[in-house]
Amino acid sequence: xxxxxxxxxxxxxxxxxxxxxxxxxxxxxxxxxxxxxxxxxxxxxxxxxxxxxxxxxxxxxxxxxxxxxxxxxxxxxxxxxxxxxxxxxxxxxxxxxxxxxxxxxxxxxxxxxxxxxxxxxxxxxxxxxxxxxxxxxxxxxxxxxxxxxxxxxxxxxxxxxxxxxxxxxxxxxxxxxxxxxxxxxxxxxxxxxxxx
Amino acid sequence: xxxxxxxxxxxxxxxxxxxxxxxxxxxxxxxxxxxxxxxxxxxxxxxxxxxxxxxxxxxxxxxxxxxxxxxxxxxxxxxxxxxxxxxxxxxxxxxxxxxxxxxxxxxxxxxxxxxxxxxxxxxxxxxxxx
Numbered sequence: 606x607x608x609x610x611x612x613x614x615x616x617x618x619x620x621x622x623x624x625x626x627x628x629x630x631x632x633x634x635x636x637x638x639x640x641x642x643x644x645x646x647x648x649x650x651x652x653x654x655x656x657x658x659x660x661x662x663x664x665x666x667x668x669x670x671x672x673x674x675x676x677x678x679x680x681x682x683x684x685x686x687x688x689x690x691x692x693x694x695x696x697x698x699x700x701x702x703x704x705x706x707x708x709x710x711x712x713x714x715x716x717x718x719x720x721x722x723x724x725x726x727x728x729x730x731x732x733x734x735x736x737x738x739x740x741x742x743x744x745x746x747x748x749x750x751x752x753x754x755x756x757x758x759x760x761x762x763x764x765x766x767x768x769x770x771x772x773x774x775x776x777x778x779x780x781x782x783x784x785x786x787x788x789x790x791x792x793x794x795x796x797x798x799x800x801x
Numbered sequence: 802x803x804x805x806x807x808x809x810x811x812x813x814x815x816x817x818x819x820x821x822x823x824x825x826x827x828x829x830x831x832x833x834x835x836x837x838x839x840x841x842x843x844x845x846x847x848x849x850x851x852x853x854x855x856x857x858x859x860x861x862x863x864x865x866x867x868x869x870x871x872x873x874x875x876x877x878x879x880x881x882x883x884x885x886x887x888x889x890x891x892x893x894x895x896x897x898x899x900x901x902x903x904x905x906x907x908x909x910x911x912x913x914x915x916x917x918x919x920x921x922x923x924x925x926x927x928x929x930x931x
Contacts, residue, residue, distance in 0.1 A: 618927035625924065664841070731927040734864065735871040757923065769917040773853060776846070776913075 621731040624721065624759055628766030631717045632774050635710045642706035644780055652699045659692040699782070718763065725759035733757050835894040844893075844900060848885055849910030855881045856914035860921025867926050877918055882907055 616622075643649050666685050727748055733755040737745050742754055745761035775781045831837040832847065859877050889895050889906055897903050 616928050617931040621924055621927055625920075731923050732931055734867055734869045734922055734926040735874065737871075757927075762920075762923070765916045765920040765923070769913055769920050772913040773917070776849060 618729070618731050620725060620728060620759075621757075621762060624725070624730055624762050625766055627717065627721060628763060629770055631714065632767070632771045635713055635771070636774055636778060636780060638710050638713065639706070639780065640778075642709065643703055648702060649699070652695055652702065655695045656692060656699065659688055659695060663688050663692060721759055721763060728759065729756040730759050731757040731762055833892060835892065837893075839893070839895060839900075841900055844889065844895065844906070845909045848889065848906060849913070851885055851888060852881055852910035852914035853917055855884055856918035857921055860918040860923075861925055864922045864925025865929060867930055869926075873922075874915075874919075878911075878915070881911075881914060881918075885909075 663685065666681065666688065727750065729749060733745060736754050741761075744764065745757050746754065747758045747760045749756050749758050772781075856877070859880070863873055863877075885907060886903070889897070897906055900906055
């Protein structure tokens, strides 16, 4: 099945461009769906506003110098607890709200992955400039014949595309989850999972 | 009550857009101003995009040369983190304790930049050298 346009036919691994192109388009479609179902709704906006407000309030309260008086310290701790509880509740509500609408996006991603799998099953779409570790090799060599560890399968390339393109697209469009929300940020911030 | 909350949100968004449109030149100056005050979100976003740019340029460069071997991933992480650290500690001179410590600042955009770097490196290497 022809998977590359004539312009890129001379490239041995031109299929990689097809994978990237489809990933990019999929990311745009997913964000468009998310915007329609989630981001433009007043519920989402008000929850995000609550979380941002609570996060800022919490930071201010935690960085203020603690008073030596025990009574003031106790009331401050109670206030911090109240704000933290409110923040956790808002974060939970936000997660629940996104989860309900994320099923549609998940379906789109599932279909696209199935399509890509059928197009590129058993095909080497790119060459890795490094020898991957065993865990990574299981993904990067998925479905490929031979034992050259630098052969790259569609699945690994698609994974890289998904994470890098969608994370940055969400960031660019302002759809990233608020930093104060539970599960946001961290060492490995993935694209917003509730819209996956 | 719901209407007034919605109206308040819209007003806030409009103010933000108004500020964004009118503050672009000063925003650019702020990026290199050690006396500027930074919001946690603003600084986090700037560091995120610095990482992405470094990741993209590194991937394109190393794929073109080409540089081969897993060691270049470690070196990329070191260079990228060094640039981010140099930016917030030496150019902006921010107190990292106000922003959650070095770890919080250094991890902004780290994973996304690593995947972007790998993607660019793999693509350029595959297309340019085979």
